[in-house]
Amino acid sequence: MSRVISVRDIQEMVRNGQAVSIPDDALVTPSARDFMSELESNGHAPAAVVKGNGSSGAAPGDANGALTPPTKKLTSKSPKSELEAFFNSPYAHSLKVQICEMGHRLWKREYVDGNGGNMAIRVGEDIAICTPTLVSKGSLKPEDMCLVDFEGNQILGTKKRTSEILMHLQMMKHQPLAVATCHCHPPYATAFAIVGMAPPTCMLPEYEVFCAVGVAPYRTPGSPDMGKLVADLTDQYNTILMANHGVVTWSHNNIEEAYWRMEIVEAYCRTIVVAGQLGKPINTFTGPQMKELLGIKQSLGFVDPRFGMKECELCDSGEWRPGATAQAPESSEPTVGLDADAEAAVKAITDQILAQMK
Numbered sequence: 051m052s053r054v055i056s057v058r059d060i061q062e063m064v065r066n067g068q069a070v071s072i073p074d075d076a077l078v079t080p081s082a083r084d085f086m087s088e089l090e091s092n093g094h095a096p097a098a099v100v101k102g103n104g105s106s107g108a109a110p111g112d113a114n115g116a117l118t119p120p121t122k123k124l125t126s127k128s129p130k131s132e133l134e135a136f137f138n139s140p141y142a143h144s145l146k147v148q149i150c151e152m153g154h155r156l157w158k159r160e161y162v163d164g165n166g167g168n169m170a171i172r173v174g175e176d177i178a179i180c181t182p183t184l185v186s187k188g189s190l191k192p193e194d195m196c197l198v199d200f201e202g203n204q205i206l207g208t209k210k211r212t213s214e215i216l217m218h219l220q221m222m223k224h225q226p227l228a229v230a231t232c233h234c235h236p237p238y239a240t241a242f243a244i245v246g247m248a249p250p251t252c253m254l255p256e257y258e259v260f261c262a263v264g265v266a267p268y269r270t271p272g273s274p275d276m277g278k279l280v281a282d283l284t285d286q287y288n289t290i291l292m293a294n295h296g297v298v299t300w301s302h303n304n305i306e307e308a309y310w311r312m313e314i315v316e317a318y319c320r321t322i323v324v325a326g327q328l329g330k331p332i333n334t335f336t337g338p339q340m341k342e343l344l345g346i347k348q349s350l351g352f353v354d355p356r357f358g359m360k361e362c363e364l365c366d367s368g369e370w371r372p373g374a375t376a377q378a379p380e381s382s383e384p385t386v387g388l389d390a391d392a393e394a395a396v397k398a399i400t401d402q403i404l405a406q407m408k
């Protein structure tokens with residue numbers, strides 16, 4: 051039977067730094083075909099069709115070692131020619147393509163508006179590739195990307211780096227594990243940021259494992275003060291709600307994982323807001339159930355302030371639960387139907403309709 055190649059398979063190849071290769075007898079899904087042409091239009095090497103079972107023998111990053119990170123660790127002090135060679139290398143290109151892909155996903159999911167949202171990937175001791183300013187994440191191209199040092203000075207790239215880069219860099223400086231950072235304005239999570247509250251916990255496993263959510267107070271976007279407040283939270287949190295602004299996430303693995311956190315926190319916020327409107331009590335995890343999830347989280351190398359807490363302390367935050375604020379305020383006075391004449395008219399009409407239905 052022919053193998054089916056999905057968009058996921060292609061993404062996997064790109065992520066692993068493999069040349070995109072399709073066995074000649076494989077069935078390629080329409081979305082995978084679209085994705086391949088998108089890659090090609092973004093300057094990625096065209097997909098190669100290989101004969102037989104698809105094992106082209108090319109190990110990840112094997113094509114002349116092209117897609118493996120440089121062996122020599124670069125810094126902002128490295129010679130310009132070395133930085134240039136790196137920035138124009140196939141490896142750097144693959145990171146730029148990843149940022150573009152995440153940008154397109156952010157835009158398609160309506161997590162960004164206008165030119166909002168920005169991302170960065172650490173690529174050396176004190177340098178990062180980041181998104182440019184004033185470009186929609188829906189139309190990002192690899193050639194739009196910038197190389198900056200950790201003070202925010204632009205080293206390479208034709209477009210000007212994002213104005214919010216300082217926050218990303220301060221996160222990377224403060225949290226040595228942070229490889230990639232992603233910032234955007236997903237509506238439901240940003241709603242929690244507007245009220246300055248982390249979502250209540252202990253309701254969905256995905257959220258508990260992948261996200262640890264903290265809240266940073268409002269400061270002007272792009273200001274050093276904003277960056278510091280966010281950076282200080284990265285010891286214990288990987289998903290930070292920025293009050294009256296949006297969300298920023300980081301990953302110790304790659305930019306896609308930082309992006310995943312965005313999807314997960316946004317889906318969680320949306321789900322619990324809906325759950326709160328169903329008029330039923332919200333069921334939450336027990337202490338032992340929560341302990342197990344945190345065990346998985348720890349094994350994945352993610353941060354969380356609750357590691358080491360007693361089971362009974364894990365889900366007793368106790369303040370807001372979904373639905374609590376959705377209840378109508380208690381009042382002895384009716385707030386509608388004060389007009390006695392209108393009330394009587396409505397009653398008469400209702401009685402008439404009911405009588406006709408009998």
Ligand SMILES: [Zn+2]
Binds near residue numbers: 166233234235296
């Ligand atoms: Zn923003």
